[in-house]
Amino acid sequence: MTPEDLAFVADLTLRHAGVIIRADKSFFVETRLGPIARREALESVTQLVERARSTGDETLTRQIVAATLVQDTSFFRDRATFAHLQQTVLPALASRDKAPIRLLSAGCATGQEAYTLAMVALECLAPPRIDIVAIDFSAQALMKAETGVYSHFEVQRGLPIRSLLRHFEQADDHWKTRPDLRQSIRWEERNLLNDLSDLGAFDIVVCSHVLSTFESAAAAETLDRLESVCRDDGLMVFGANESVSPPAAFAATPTPGVWRRSSAFPRALSAG
Amino acid sequence: MTSRTCLVVDDSRVMRKVATRIVEQLHFEAIEAADGLEALSYCRSAMPDAILLDWSMPTMDGMEFLEKLRGEPNGHHPLVVMCSAETNPERIQFALDRGAAEYIMKPFDGDIIASKFEAVGLI
Numbered sequence: 028m029t030p031e032d033l034a035f036v037a038d039l040t041l042r043h044a045g046v047i048i049r050a051d052k053s054f055f056v057e058t059r060l061g062p063i064a065r066r067e068a069l070e071s072v073t074q075l076v077e078r079a080r081s082t083g084d085e086t087l088t089r090q091i092v093a094a095t096l097v098q099d100t101s102f103f104r105d106r107a108t109f110a111h112l113q114q115t116v117l118p119a120l121a122s123r124d125k126a127p128i129r130l131l132s133a134g135c136a137t138g139q140e141a142y143t144l145a146m147v148a149l150e151c152l153a154p155p156r157i158d159i160v161a162i163d164f165s166a167q168a169l170m171k172a173e174t175g176v177y178s179h180f181e182v183q184r185g186l187p188i189r190s191l192l193r194h195f196e197q198a199d200d201h202w203k204t205r206p207d208l209r210q211s212i213r214w215e216e217r218n219l220l221n222d223l224s225d226l227g228a229f230d231i232v233v234c235s236h237v238l239s240t241f242e243s244a245a246a247a248e249t250l251d252r253l254e255s256v257c258r259d260d261g262l263m264v265f266g267a268n269e270s271v272s273p274p275a276a277f278a279a280t281p282t283p284g285v286w287r288r289s290s291a292f293p294r295a296l297s298a299g
Numbered sequence: 300m301t302s303r304t305c306l307v308v309d310d311s312r313v314m315r316k317v318a319t320r321i322v323e324q325l326h327f328e329a330i331e332a333a334d335g336l337e338a339l340s341y342c343r344s345a346m347p348d349a350i351l352l353d354w355s356m357p358t359m360d361g362m363e364f365l366e367k368l369r370g371e372p373n374g375h376h377p378l379v380v381m382c383s384a385e386t387n388p389e390r391i392q393f394a395l396d397r398g399a400a401e402y403i404m405k406p407f408d409g410d411i412i413a414s415k416f417e418a419v420g421l422i
Contacts, residue, residue, distance in 0.1 A: 101414075103418075106417065106418075179386075179404060179406075180408070180411070183403065183404065183407065183411040183414065183415070184410055184411060184414050185414050185418075187401070187418045188391065188395065188401055188402040188415075189395065192388050192391060192392055192395075196388075197386065197387075197388055200386075
C-alpha cells in the first residue's frame with residue numbers, strides 16, 4: 028500500500044476509534060486489510076482503500092478500522108493483577124452483600140481477559156453472582172470470544188494447566204471454554220469513543236493495554252467515560268507496565284496498574 | 300551468582316536442542332538427558348532446579364522417572380514441567396497428580412515455556 032493509502036486508513040482509525048497508527052505500520056496494516064480486500068473480490072489493498080474512500084461505505088469503514096486495531100492479548104496477562112483480584116479484591120466484594128459482582132472488560136479483543144476475570148471470580152463466587160460485560164470495537168474478535176474456542180498455542184500462553192483442565196474442554200485440536208464460564212459473560216460490540224452509561228455501574232473496570240494505543244485527547248475522554256461507570260468504591264485496572272494516567276480521583280494500590288477511587292473523591296463530587 | 304540449572308529430558312535430539320536454547324535464554328544452565336535413566340543418574344550427582352520432562356521415552360519414561368526422582372534425597376527440590384505430545388485431559392491430570400508442577404503440550408515455542416516457567420515461579 029502507498030503512504031497515501033496508509034495515511035487515509037490512519038485517519039479513519041483515529042476518527043472512528045481514537046487509535047493512532049504510526050507511519051511505520053504499513054506492513055501490519057496491509058497484512059490485516061488483505062483478507063477484507065479478498066472478501067470484497069478486490070485485487071489489492073490499494074483498491075480496497077479506494078473503494079472506502081470513494082463510497083464512504085459505513086460497514087466497510089468499520090471493518091477496515093476494526094482490522095487495524097491491535098488484538099494482542101493472552102490469558103492471565105499481568106499475572107500479579109489477577110492474583111490480587113482473586114486473593115484480595117473479589118473475596119472482599121463477595122462478602123459485601125449478596126448482590127452480583129459486576130466486572131467490565133473494555134477493549135476485550137478475542138476474550139482472553141474476560142474469561143480470565145470469569146475464572147478468578149469463580150474461585151470465590153457462585154455463577155449467578157458473576158456479571159461480566161465485555162466490549163470491543165471488532166465484531167470479528169467478539170465472535171471468536173463468544174464462541175470460546177482457542178488454539179493449542181493460545182491456551183498455553185499464560186493459562187495455567189490446571190485452569191485449562193478445569194475450565195476448558197478439548198475439541199479436536201482446539202480447546203473450548205465450558206458453559207459456566209461462557210454464561211457469566213455478556214459480549215457487546217461497542218466503541219469506547221461513545222457513551223457507556225447504559226451499561227450500568229461496575230465494581231471493577233478493566234481497560235488493559237488499550238488506552239496506550241489511543242490519541243491523547245481520545246484517551247482522556249475514554250478514561251472519563253470509564254470512570255463514570257466505575258462505582259464509588261470501585262477499581263480501575265490498566266496494563267501493569269502501561270503508561271496511563273488514571274483520573275485524579277483514583278489512587279495507586281501496591282499492585283501496578285490497579286487503581287482505587289480515593290474516599291476523598293466520591294463519584295458524585297468528582298464528576299463536577 | 301551461580302545460575303540455576305534446568306535438566307532437559309527428551310529422547311529426540313532435535314527437541315532437546317530447541318528446548319535447551321529456550322531455557323538458556325531464560326538464564327538457566329541447561330543439561331541434556333536422552334531418557335529417564337540418564338536423567339536419574341544426573342539427578343543423583345547434582346539435583347537441578349527445574350526439569351523439562353518428556354513423557355514417552357525408551358528405557359525409562361517420564362512418569363517412571365518422576366516417581367523415582369521423588370524417592371531420591373532432595374528429590375522434591377526440582378520443579379518438574381512436563382513437555383509431551385499427550386493432550387488427553389485425563390492423562391494430563393494423571394501427570395499432575397504424580398507431581399508435575401506444570402504441563403506443556405507439544406508443539407511449543409519460547410513464549411510458552413517462558414509463560415509456564417513464570418506460572419510456577421521459576422522466573
